[in-house]
Amino acid sequence: MTERTREPSISDTPSPADEPGPGRRPVITRADIIAAALNLLGPTRSVSTLSLREVAREAGIAPNSFYRHFRDVDELAVALIDLAGQSLRQIIGVARQRAGSEPGVVQGCTDAFMEQLRADDRLLHILLRESTVGSAAFKRAAEQQMNFFEEELCIDLIRLAAEKNSGLYDPALTAKAITRLVFAMGATALDMPEEGRAELNRQIVGMVRMIIAGTQALAAKTPAEAHPS
């Protein structure tokens, strides 16, 4: 039904395709299998619950053909998380563009986040779910991607605060609070029918504004510690 456009990726077509060499050409690619896996991920499915046979079935190949492309399901999961990370990085880029142009910075960024969340919902589901369930390795990978988001946000917060001549109580902590909150709310948004999202979007904007107002207010109380590293 909804054919998703695949973006080029680090892990899309790995070394095997770099130099063809002799032998039969592949009719199915890693990317095809990843797409099949994404097709199966829904609001109640985490990567850890995907079975090899199920993914193979969805991809239209025999179960054992899976091994031609991935060592096991875990390797597929890593590729998925990696892809999700890329999508996340794309969000940051879009949000940054919006931040400058729109009247309300928070509103613009939140809109950008939510739009991306919807567009790449399957992919971002992965980060949100795998960071709470899934093996320790998956958690670490997902956590890493979120930390990256957090750091980028922190940089932007400091820049924006400097532009507006307002302080920040603890930029890193502020960024973390916003990140965690936005992701937590985003996770519930993904499980929601279309009609509830606007309200949720409004709530997120309100929450982020509270945090920013709070970090500024606290900074005003203790101005000497405005930018602790």
Place this chain on the structure above:
Amino acid sequence: MTERTREPSISDTPSPADEPGPGRRPVITRADIIAAALNLLGPTRSVSTLSLREVAREAGIAPNSFYRHFRDVDELAVALIDLAGQSLRQIIGVARQRAGSEPGVVQGCTDAFMEQLRADDRLLHILLRESTVGSAAFKRAAEQQMNFFEEELCIDLIRLAAEKNSGLYDPALTAKAITRLVFAMGATALDMPEEGRAELNRQIVGMVRMIIAGTQALAAKTPAEAHPS
């Protein structure tokens, strides 16, 4: 028999024990099975991944004996979520006691929360995990428990604000932000070794303070809308 109300009641020791009646006495109880299930839940296991046979093994009974106590694993899951909800309600009680006595309200409540989190970690894991993974029904149940927490917090926030003569931008939204953030951070705390928790505790306190400072600051800007319902 067909009319089975799936009402989530207090499920510790249900009707079978209320009135013994004739027949062999049970040597194992629902509570024993629940305890066995809790024993199996760790940082990487969600309720949905528990298998009937596994729980039965842990409880020391034959797989089919499970059916004497629960209709299926889903019913066990409901009981677990219910129990987790009770634990959550206990947190609210403890935190309320602390709120009055300690110097820093936020610090006291957060400490109470984190202590309870550690004490009942297996149980609260359930709420945190099942609200992001698991069937729609589990999600709804977990969400419901969190909403309850949120409402209680909202009432307390309003009361505290009234005592201190400070406004609240949007009490419900403030409560929601604090709840989601605290739970999200709490979830990562559960996956953490002991030594990181103090730092995380500190972070949570800082975040909550930011939100409260923010809601007060925003209320000061638009005082007419201090308590919108």
Place this chain on the structure above:
DNA sequence: TGTACATCAGTGAACGCGCGTTCACTGATGTAC
């Protein structure tokens, strides 16, 4: 150019495993008399 050959993506069949669920049963424990 054609032909032989090597490579290797994809396959069908089979394996052993743990699963949920069922069945007929066993035997302990309470009740009735």
Place this chain on the structure above:
DNA sequence: TGTACATCAGTGAACGCGCGTTCACTGATGTAC
């Protein structure tokens, strides 16, 4: 009081299923000559 009986918690064996993984294979496609 003792005895017969009804209840029902727990059991062992069995079922069919989907799983991950293996094996030897097939046959398409590239390379060497």
